[in-house]
Amino acid sequence: MAMSVFRFARRTWASADLEQIAPVPLPKMATPAVVLSSLVVVALLLFVSIGPLVWGQDPSQQWLSQISAGPSGPHSVRLIRDNGPWQPPVSEPPQSLVVHDANTEFVRLQWPQIEGVRRYRIYRASAHKAGLGLAIAETDKAYYQDQLQLSYQIYRYTIADADSGLLLLAREVRPEAAISLFEAQLQGLVPVGKSGRQAKWLEMPGHPLGTDALGRDILARLMAGGRTSLFVGVVAPLLYISFGCIFGAIAGLAGGWVDQVAMRFVDFVVALPFLLFMILFRVAFGIGPGENGIMPLIVAMLMLSWPGSARLIRGQVLALRGQAFVEAAKLAGVSTSRVILRHMLPNVLPMILVAFSFAIPQAIFTEAFLSFIGMGVSPPTTSWGALCNDGIKTLLSHPRQLLLPALFISVSVLAFNLLGDALRDATDRRAGVAKA
C-alpha cells in the first residue's frame, strides 16, 4: 500500500530557478475611443480647412428660390424671364380650375366666372397637410398669379367665395423648379445685359444639406462656421494658458509678497462669474463696423480664463523649490530659476497639454453660447453657435437648421473631451510609474 515516493535525490535550491515576475505592462494609449476621437478631430480640421476649397460655394450667397429647402443634388431649373404681372389669354374661358403655368417662381391659375360670386378667395396648402391652408389672396377676377414663396413641393389650391365662404374649386399643383432671370444674373449664372439668346434651362449647384432660412447653402456655412469655432476653440486656450503659465511661474519664482499679491488677484478673478463677465467684456470692447467680433471674444476669454493654469504652474514651482536637488544646485552656484525651469518643463508639459485639451471644448462651448445669444461673432462671419442661433428660429418647421450645427458642436466637443481624458490617464499613469 505504501508507495515509495522518495526515490529522488534531494536537490539543492538555487536562486537562478526563481521565476522572474514580469513587470505589469502599461495599459495601451491607443484605445478605440482615443483612435476614434483623434480621427474625428482630424476629420473636423480637414472639413473646415480643405472643405471650402473642395466645396466652392459661397457661404453667404442667398438662393432666393430655395428658402429652407431640403437636401438636393445638382439639378437643372427653368430660367424664367417673364415673371411680371400676368393676364390669361382671353380666347376661351376654362371649364374648371386650370393651371397655365406652374414653377417655383409663379403659379398661374384661371377658373370660370361663377354666377353670383363677387370676390374669390384663394387658399394654398401643402398637399400632404389637411385643411385649406393659407388664404393667400382675394380678387374679383377669375384668375390669379401666385408668387408667394413657392418651394419645390406639391400644393393644393382652393378657390372660395369670399363673401359666403363657400368652397368652389380645388386642385393640386406641382410647380417645377425654376429661377428668375433677375436672380440668375444676381448669382452670376447668367451674364448681365446679353438677354438675347439664352438657354431655357440652367444647371443649379446642389445643396446636400439643404439651405437655411435665407436660402444659403448649409454645408458651406457649416464649413465657414467651423473655421471660426475651431479657431476660437484653439487660439483662445493657447493664449490664456500661455499667459497663465507665465503669470504663475513669475509668482512662484518671485515668492514672498509678490506671490501673495498675485495669488490674491487670481482668487478674485476666479470669483468673477464667467459667462456674465464674458458678456460684459464683450460689450465693453464693442465691435466696430466691418469687424467680425472674433478678437474681442478671444481677449475676453483671455482675461477671464488664465487663473487655472497660473495656479497649476505656481504649485509646481513651489513644490520643486522645496526639493533637495534645487538646494544642492543652488549650493553649486546654479540659479534657482534655471534649475527649476529645467526640471519643471518635463514635469509640467504633460499637465499643460491635458489642461489645453480640456480647455478646447470649453472654449468651443463658450463661443457657441455667446454667439447663440448674439454676443459672439457678428455677421457675415458665422460660427456653429451663430448657425444654431439662426436655426432655432425655424426649429419647429425645419429642425435640420439647428440640429446640423449642433451636431458639429457636440461631436467636436465630445472628441476633444475624450482625447483629454486619454491624455490625462496617460499622464496619471506616467506620474504613477515615476513614483513607484
Add this chain to the structure above:
Amino acid sequence: MKLLELDNLQVSIGPVQAVRDVSLSLAPGECRALVGESGCGKSVTAMSLLNLMPPTAQTNAARWDFAGRDMRQLSEREWRRIRGNEIAMIFQNPMTALDPTQTIGSQIAEPLRIHKGLSKREARMRAIALLERLAIANPAQRAAQYPFEFSGGMLQRAMIAMAVVCEPQLLIADEPTTALDVTVQAEVLSILRELRESSGTAMLFITHDLGVVAEIADSVSVMYAGQTVETGSLQDVFSREAHPYTQALKRAVPNMENPHRLEAIAGTPPDLRHPPKGCGFAARCCERMAICDQLPPNFPCESTAAHQARCWLWHPEHPARWRESEQ
C-alpha cells in the same frame, strides 16, 4: 465541541486563487493566531468567515461549521444576524474603519440597535459603559465625538468596543495592532487579553508579528500562499516547528540565540493566478525534493493530531524526522 471547524476553504477572486486550502478549528474561548507574510490570504480568510467577500469571489469548503450550524447553507438573511452578533471583526486600521461622519457612540451602539433591538438611549448607555470598561476617560463626552477627534490608540479601543459590544462567540482580529505604534500596541493587546479572560470569547488573531503571537495565542496556524501549512499549539509551532516555511520564518525573526544573524526568506511567494502544481513553497524551500515540484503534499494527516504540517518531509514514509523530534 469545537466552536468553529473549517476544512479546505477555497476562495477565488476572478483569476486569483487567494485561498486554496485553509483548515482551521477553534474551541470556545481558544485564541488561535493566523500568521503568514503579506498577501498570503489571511484577510481573505477572515472576510470569508463573515461571508463578506465581494460578489465576484467564489467560496467553497469541505466543511464549515460554526456553533453547530453548517455555514455553507446560510442565507444572506441569516448571515446578517450573525455578523456583529455572533462573529465580530476588528479591522487593521482604525483610522479608516470607522465612519468619519458618525459619532463614536452611535457607531458602537449600532450593533446593539440592530441585533438586540435596544432603544437609542439604552444602546448609548451600554456603549458608554463599554468605553468606560476599556479605560477611556470621560466616556459620555467621548461617545459624542467623531473619529477624527480620537487618537489612534483610542480609535482602536473604540473599534474593539464596536466589535465586542454584542458579546460575540468569535472575534476575528485582522492585524489589530499593525497600524499602531509600539506603546499603543501593548495597550491594545492587554485589553484584548483581558476581554478574552473575562468573557471567554474565542478569537482568531491575524498577524505577521510572531512576538505578538507568543503573547496572546494558545494555538497557531501558519499560512503560506493561500494554504495553512502548519497547525499546532503555541509550543508545537514555536519550539518544534515542522514546516520549512515556519523554520524560515523563525530565522527571520530576531531572537536571543542569534541576535545578529537574520535571514530573510529569499524569493517571492508564487503568483496566485497560477499556483504551482506541487508544494506552494517549493520555489523558496531549501529542503526541496523532486516530488515537491510534482505533487502537492496533501496526504491525509490524522485529524486528531494536534500538530500538522503540509510538507513531504512529514509523510509517513519519509525517513522520520518528525518522530525523532517527538521522542
Add this chain to the structure above:
Amino acid sequence: MLKFIAKRLLSGAITIWFIATATFFAMHAVPGDPLTQEKAMSPAVRAQLEARYGLDKPLIEQYQLFLGNMLQGDFGISFTQENRKVNDIISKHFPISAILGLAAVLIALVGGVAAGTVAAYYRNRWPDRLVMIGVIAAISVPGFVIAGLAQLIIVAMNNAAGKTLLPVAGWGSVNHIWVPALVLGLGTMAYLSRIMRASMLEVLNADFNTAAKAKGVHGLRLFWHHQLRNAVLPVVTELGPTIAGVTTGGFVVELIFAIPGLGRYFVQAVQQLDYTVIMGTTVFYGAFLVLVVVLVDISYGLIDPRIRLHGGGGR
C-alpha cells in the same frame, strides 16, 4: 464654527466689491459717453441720469458715487425703459429665475446623486454604462440645443396626444417649470453624477463600509447612515460653483422657453446696451453667486464634522 462663518462672509464681501469694481471699469472702458450713444432718450431721463451718475465729474468721483449707490442697494434707472428702476426689474424678474434655478438644482442634485449611486453599485455593468453614456451626451451637447430638442419633443408629444400635455413655452403654472428646469439642470446633473459615481465607488471600497457590514448593518440603514452621507460630501462642495453655471445657463433657457426671468432681461439689456441694467444685474448676480458659494461652504461644514468643529482648517 462662528469664526469660520465670519471668515467666509468677509472674503465673500471683498469678492463682491471686486466684482462691482470690475463691472464699473469694464463699462467705463466703452469708448465715449454712455449717454450719447443712446439716441432715443428723452431729455428728462438724460438730465436725471447725468445728475445721478455725475457723468460730467471725474472717474474717481463717479466710482465713489457708484459704490455708494450699490451699497444702498440702489441700481439706478433703466436707460431704455423710461422711469423703470433697475431694482424693480430685478425684484420682479429675479424670483422667476430663482424658482427656475432652484428647481433645476434640485433636479440635478437628486438625479445626479441617484444616477451616480446606481452607476457605482452596478459598476461596469449595463446600468453604469447607460449612466455614463448619458453623462457624456449631456456634457457634449450645448444647453440651447437640448432646450430646442425638448421643445420639439413636447410639440411631437402634444401632437400625438391631440391635446396640450405640456406647454411649449411661457410661464405661470407648475407645468411650465418642469421641462425648462430639467433642461437647465441636465448638464449639472451629468457633472454631479460623475462626481457621485467616483465618490460612491470610493465609499464602497472603503474600510468603514466593510466594517459597517461586518457589524451586521445592511440595506437602507447602511446606505443612508454610512454610504450616502460620506459619498455626498464631494458633491456638496461642487454645488456652489455649479449653481453659477445653472444661473448663466438660465439665460438661454429663459430665451428659448420665453420665460420672463432676469436672465432674459439681462440678455435683452446687453443687446440694447442698457448700461444701468447691465451693471445692476451683473453686480446683483455676482453678489448672489458669491453668497450662494458661501452658504454652500457653510452647509458643507454642517455635514462634515471635521470642518464644523475645526473651522475649516482641513480644507
